[in-house]
Structure formats: C-alpha cells, structure tokens
Amino acid sequence: MGLSLFDITGRIALVTGSTHGLGMAMAEGLGKAGATIIVNGNSSQKKIDQAIKYYKSLGIKAKGYKFDVTDEVAVKEAIEKIQTEIGLIDILINNAGIIKRTPLEEMEVADFREVIDVDLVSPFIVSKHVVKSMINRKQGKIINICSMMSELGRNTVGAYAAAKGGLKMLTQNMATEWARHNIQVNGIGPGYFATSQTDLIRVEGHPFNEFILNRTPAAKWGDPNDLAGTAIYLASKASDFVNGHIVYVDGGILATIGKPSNEV
Numbered sequence: 085m086g087l088s089l090f091d092i093t094g095r096i097a098l099v100t101g102s103t104h105g106l107g108m109a110m111a112e113g114l115g116k117a118g119a120t121i122i123v124n125g126n127s128s129q130k131k132i133d134q135a136i137k138y139y140k141s142l143g144i145k146a147k148g149y150k151f152d153v154t155d156e157v158a159v160k161e162a163i164e165k166i167q168t169e170i171g172l173i174d175i176l177i178n179n180a181g182i183i184k185r186t187p188l189e190e191m192e193v194a195d196f197r198e199v200i201d202v203d204l205v206s207p208f209i210v211s212k213h214v215v216k217s218m219i220n221r222k223q224g225k226i227i228n229i230c231s232m233m234s235e236l237g238r239n240t241v242g243a244y245a246a247a248k249g250g251l252k253m254l255t256q257n258m259a260t261e262w263a264r265h266n267i268q269v270n271g272i273g274p275g276y277f278a279t280s281q282t283d284l285i286r287v288e289g290h291p292f293n294e295f296i297l298n299r300t301p302a303a304k305w306g307d308p309n310d311l312a313g314t315a316i317y318l319a320s321k322a323s324d325f326v327n328g329h330i331v332y333v334d335g336g337i338l339a340t341i342g343k344p345s346n347e348v
C-alpha cells in the first residue's frame with residue numbers, strides 16, 4: 085500500500101476560494117499529489133486567471149470557474165458546467181469564507197447574516213449539489229474548512245465563531261448522512277496562519293501578534309503550506325474510514341491553556 089494510500093492522481097478536486105491564501109495552498113498540495121484542480125473565486129476573473137497561471141507554472145492541471153458560493157442557482161449551474169467540461173467532482177474543499185471583526189453589540193444584523201451566509205450556508209449549498217454524483221458513484225471526499233473558532237470564542241469575531249462552530253456540526257451531520265455512501269466528510273481547523281485574512285493582526289508589535297506567538301506552543305504563525313499534508317490525507321484513500329472529524333492544524337493552541345507572557 086505505502087504511498088499509494090495518498091495518491092489522488094486523476095481525481096477532480098473543487099476548492100472554493102482557491103485564488104489565494106489557505107485555499108490556494110491546499111489546492112496546490114492536492115494538485116502536486118496528482119489531482120486536477122477546479123479553481124473557484126468570485127471577486128474577479130483576473131484573479132482566477134492569475135491563479136490558474138500560477139497552478140500551471142507548477143505543472144498542475146487547473147481550470148477556473150467564477151461563481152458566488154452563496155447563490156444556489158449559480159452553484160448549480162457551475163457544478164453542471166464543471167461536470168460537463170471536466171468531469172464528476174471527487175473531492176470538494178469548502179474553503180471560501182469571510183470574517184468581520186466587530187463587537188457583537190455593535191454589529192449590524194446584515195453583517196452578521198453575511199458571515200453566516202458565506203461561512204456556513206455556502207458549504208451546505210455547494211455540498212448539496214456536489215454530493216449527488218458522489219452518492220450515485222458511492223465515492224467522495226468533502227472537507228470543510230473550520231477554524232479555532234469552531235471550538236473557542238474570541239472578542240469581535242462572534243459571527244465568524246457562530247458560523248465556524250456551526251460548520252463543525254454540519255460536518256458531523258454530513259458524515260452521519262453520507263458515510264453509508266462511502267463518502268467521507270471531515271474538516272480541517274487551521275490555527276493562526278500568515279494569510280491576507282490575518283495581515284492586520286499579524287503586524288510585529290501588534291498585541292494580537294504577541295498574543296498568538298505566546299499562546300501557540302510552536303511559537304509561530306502557521307505557513308499555509310503546513311495544511312497541504314492534512315488536505316491530501318483527508319482527500320485520499322488513507323482516510324477512507326475517517327468520518328466527521330475536524331483535524332486541527334494549529335501549532336498546539338488547542339492542546340494548552342497557554343503560559344504567562346514572561347515564562348520561557
């Protein structure tokens with residue numbers, strides 16, 4: 085068996101929000117492991133084209149589709165187009181997400197709803213339309229990108245925590261309903277990573293940057309490439325009997341209550 089357990093050559097992987105950040109890093113990992121990557125974004129065709137150029141520069145087979153993951157009509161049309169032009173989707177990574185950092189008492193309801201819509205409802209929408217062919221084929225892999233906020237709260241990210249906490253339970257329920265069809269649904273919970281989403285709170289000397297470096301046993305921000313191995317594992321035969329689990333790639337944050345800032 086050996087490395088063939090992790091071989092996903094020829095598999096078709098849709099990664100939502102894969103024009104940058106963690107989505108791109110995970111898609112790159114799957115692509116280097118042999119999968120054909122379906123790149124998704126909704127901001128601009130230019131960003132999708134730039135991402136495709138990057139993937140292809142690495143020798144990865146990739147094609148881009150611009151659609152809004154919160155719009156069920158657009159998602160249904162895109163999935164049908166992908167299946168016609170490329171083939172049936174074997175691996176789905178629900179990665180697209182947003183965050184709004186506002187104290188709950190100040191947060192507009194519309195902003196709260198938008199975070200829930202993108203981070204929680206869209207994984208349901210995309211999975212609902214991808215899973216149909218997986219059920220028919222009795223095979224599939226769905227990976228929902230959760231968060232430390234699937235387990236812990238933090239000031240100003242209440243909407244995001246509600247969404248990511250819900251996504252953890254949605255992952256468990258998808259696993260409950262679809263495991264009988266040989267579809268493995270799991271999640272990845274990234275700790276704190278160096279991406280555009282954390283640019284503002286990662287500045288040297290910023291209190292939050294100091295907090296994370298002290299709170300993380302590995303004493304560093306994660307590199308997006310640290311997620312590729314877990315993505316390949318959950319997308320391959322190596323995880324065929326793993327269902328409903330969130331694998332935290334967090335440098336040890338969830339393992340500890342932390343230490344006083346003056347302790348080495």
Ligand code: GCO
Nearest residue numbers: 231232233241274275276281
């Ligand atoms: C924040 C961060 C986190 C990380 C990640 C942690 O404001 O606390 O943006 O939400 O992005 O989700 O798992």
